Amino acid sequence: MASAPTSQDNVYAIASTLHNSKLTPKSNSKLTLLLVNEFENQLTDWRNIFGTHFQIQTASDGLMALKAILNGNIDIVLSSTQLAQMTSADVCKFVKQHKSTEHIQMIFISDHYSEIEEEQMLDLGAIDYIASDTLPKILFSRVKNHIKLVKHTKELELVSKTDALTGIANRFCFDNQLVHDWQAVIRGAGDISLIMVDIDHFKHYNDEFGHVKGDECLTLVAQCLVATRKRTTDLVARFGGEEFVILLPFTDLVGATKIANDLVKSVNGLSIPHAANAKYHNITISAGVTSYSPTFKDETSIGIKEFMNQADVSLYKAKTYGRNQVCS
Known part of the structure; x- marks a missing residue:
């Protein structure tokens, strides 16, 4: 008929x-946070801090982190500066030098805070460098503020492509x-x-x-x-x-x-x-x-x-x- x-x-x-x-920006949708640390207990602590607010993925070394990033859908990375398989500096450098991943924001946490290392990571394109003894609520606030900027940037990008x-x-x-x-x-x-x-x-x-x-x-x-x-x-x-x-x-x-x-x-x-x-x-x-x-x-x-x-x-x-x- x-x-x-x-x-x-x-x-x-x-x-x-x-x-x-x-296709419009979904302001309520959770963005994806990749946590990278060789110690499972530290990953557990970070999951407890961020798990209710973000989609969480984890990696235990630099190579695993890079694979997760290349698989897509990562918005921001919170990583220890001490990584096996591939250094944190090399991961950051790779992410920021490639067009398909340069939008991903990198935050590094160091057990041995160093102004020299901080300058190096920021020069490579990291958005923040934080000491590992930072209080959990302060760490959460800093990451949350970066996520707000990421979400706003994604919304603007979507508008520009629509x-x-x-x-x-x-x-x-x-x-x-x-x-x-x-x-x-x-x-x-x-x-x-x-x-x-x-x-x-x-x-x-x-x-x-x-x-x-x-x-x-x-x-x-x-x-x-x-x-x-x-x-x-x-x-x-x-x-x-x-x-x-x-x-x-x-x-x-x-x-x-x-x-x-x-x-x-x-x-x-x-x-x-x-x-x-x-x-x-x-x-x-x-x-x-x-x-x-x-x-x-x-x-x-x-x-x-x-x-x-x-x-x-x-x-x-x-x-x-x-x-x-x-x-x-």
Whole structure:
């Protein structure tokens, strides 16, 4: 049984409902604190101090700490300066020199307070250096204050990567994620795919219904694209105007084409009435798909530019061949 068309009056209501599910900062969520100490009794003491306020992970040496950091989701590290396997200075230096981990704040606690060591750790990028005999309530307050700054920074970062109208990722977020995924695919010797989407005859829609309704339509389509994606690792972003991009790491052309067809079908399923002079009665999209297997020999900037150009060419083909379809 076919679904009933979505009236123009209902578009706003649906878009408003979807707006409430946008990716927004969760101020109540606990951030993750990594505790690093070779002595289990000290880790237990720290768990007792911080456990009710933070998500806790632990490590007993420098190498374990680095593995936990590289696995992701660590917001702040509280570590002894005396570590086995890998020195605390080397851990701090590694974290602060790599783009994927430089945001993690490092706090060090020393059993043998030294101005020379304090200067060294702060120069390497640590946010604090604390003597081990600091009272627990003072230690908690200092870490809590740093966590507040971390949370605020994360909220600002999220805002900077979010499209204000639709609530999905913006062009800035896409550009950064593309470089990240490109490198990951090279290391994993896999494919990366890109779907470029354009709402068909969107100017006609704006001309007939106005820009307010146009914004509501953009939001509805954007959230539909996000809802249709198969994996949380796939990124849906607003590329500009009525164009969107879907980034699919470790996905070949066959898989990407299937996803693109699902996107076209899903937007059709919204049944949003189009302008009278549009080709189709309801809002539709055209999608261009491309896939590539980058290697270390590829120059990243040139490879990415060509990759995006190919998706744009495929989108142009889809629009030329009649719109409301997928081309690769």
